[in-house]
Amino acid sequence: MPRNHRDLDLQEKRDALVGIARRLVLADGFEATGMARIASEAGVAPNTLYWYFEDKDALLIAILDSLVAEALGEYAKVQTKPLDVQLSWIIARFEGLTGLISSVHSRLSASPSVRDWHDRFHQMVESTLAARLAEHGVPETETATAARVAMFVIEGLLSHHAGQRRERDQIVQFVTGLVTRRDGTAETQLKRKPTSDGRARR
Amino acid sequence: MPRNHRDLDLQEKRDALVGIARRLVLADGFEATGMARIASEAGVAPNTLYWYFEDKDALLIAILDSLVAEALGEYAKVQTKPLDVQLSWIIARFEGLTGLISSVHSRLSASPSVRDWHDRFHQMVESTLAARLAEHGVPETETATAARVAMFVIEGLLSHHAGQRRERDQIVQFVTGLVTRRDGTAETQLKRKPTSDGRARR
DNA sequence: ACCTGAACACCGTTCAAGT
DNA sequence: ACCTGAACACCGTTCAAGT
Numbered sequence: 001m002p003r004n005h006r007d008l009d010l011q012e013k014r015d016a017l018v019g020i021a022r023r024l025v026l027a028d029g030f031e032a033t034g035m036a037r038i039a040s041e042a043g044v045a046p047n048t049l050y051w052y053f054e055d056k057d058a059l060l061i062a063i064l065d066s067l068v069a070e071a072l073g074e075y076a077k078v079q080t081k082p083l084d085v086q087l088s089w090i091i092a093r094f095e096g097l098t099g100l101i102s103s104v105h106s107r108l109s110a111s112p113s114v115r116d117w118h119d120r121f122h123q124m125v126e127s128t129l130a131a132r133l134a135e136h137g138v139p140e141t142e143t144a145t146a147a148r149v150a151m152f153v154i155e156g157l158l159s160h161h162a163g164q165r166r167e168r169d170q171i172v173q174f175v176t177g178l179v180t181r182r183d184g185t186a187e188t189q190l191k192r193k194p195t196s197d198g199r200a201r202r
Numbered sequence: 203m204p205r206n207h208r209d210l211d212l213q214e215k216r217d218a219l220v221g222i223a224r225r226l227v228l229a230d231g232f233e234a235t236g237m238a239r240i241a242s243e244a245g246v247a248p249n250t251l252y253w254y255f256e257d258k259d260a261l262l263i264a265i266l267d268s269l270v271a272e273a274l275g276e277y278a279k280v281q282t283k284p285l286d287v288q289l290s291w292i293i294a295r296f297e298g299l300t301g302l303i304s305s306v307h308s309r310l311s312a313s314p315s316v317r318d319w320h321d322r323f324h325q326m327v328e329s330t331l332a333a334r335l336a337e338h339g340v341p342e343t344e345t346a347t348a349a350r351v352a353m354f355v356i357e358g359l360l361s362h363h364a365g366q367r368r369e370r371d372q373i374v375q376f377v378t379g380l381v382t383r384r385d386g387t388a389e390t391q392l393k394r395k396p397t398s399d400g401r402a403r404r
Numbered sequence: 405a406c407c408t409g410a411a412c413a414c415c416g417t418t419c420a421a422g423t
Numbered sequence: 424a425c426c427t428g429a430a431c432a433c434c435g436t437t438c439a440a441g442t
Binding site: 032099102105109148149151170175 | 231233234301304305307308310311312324344347348350351353354355357358359361362369372373376377380381
């Protein structure tokens, strides 16, 4: 896959390198995947990577961008489903990425570029969540706070072995129930109504 | 501070080393603090540290234990205060440790001993939180789930620049309000009653 | 039992040089 | 413009040896 010099343009080769790095990083973890290994797998010299990426963090960010782009495309399909289904979907979708997520968090203080990406990502996810919450009857004054709480719960579940399936469902139901049951707006959603996946609560 | 051979016993010297390492790690971060630096600050050879600690993770765990022991002592004083005050206190108390917290999370997958410590710590904190929640009228069937959600929110706030003071208060109020307002048990706590620090909600 | 000097393996990154 | 061989600085850790 080296395909040297001029028959692949810069962006194409960069993408190819990201793909290779992504596969290795997802398999073995970011810290455990050395630049030398990535280079060797790509058939180039280690320092060649530094022609395409400023440093290892830039490579990490490129990997994250490619993963987020894919997930975002798929999210469109569940965007209109009930809140608990959406939350469960998000958690299941990112379940394989817990290692990467904690790598991102661990680079936060050392790398301004990772910190920057991370903050942007949070902003994007939370504003999307806030919009969904608004649709579900959460009053405007609380959507931002509720979205942040939802985000924290998602991150918590993902960071901690993601819990067992059963426990995850319980937490998702608990949070959606709490968040949407405001001053009667969505009161019914909480009482006895079966969950959207057909299982009884508790 | 070397105090060699026999005029300090093993445990005493170990504690001294932990103290020195803890100061450096809190100042510069775990990853940024090399074993060589700790050793030099302690006036010993780098490899001497490996007489007292199995590896760098063991040193991390010793630091964490000392920090938790201190915090636990202080927590006794606020244990009987209202829920929102307790949560705010916990967040403020651990605010200076965000770097360490993410270091712990980043070692989770690579180090079984850190993972072990982390799981124990969560279990301890969550069972304590669950007991407080029960005192505040949360039904038995939900204390565990609610405690875990509270823990996720605490961790989320601590991991993300801990937010601004104002935003933190808002989230704490939101969560305590939601969690304690169950089927009328603590219904009043939510409606219009001013927060325990005297500020109006929203 | 406690401590050390010296080395090892590995890491991300850089430099000077090639085409 | 794109790529490389070789080196650099640094890391946690180990080894063989000293007392």
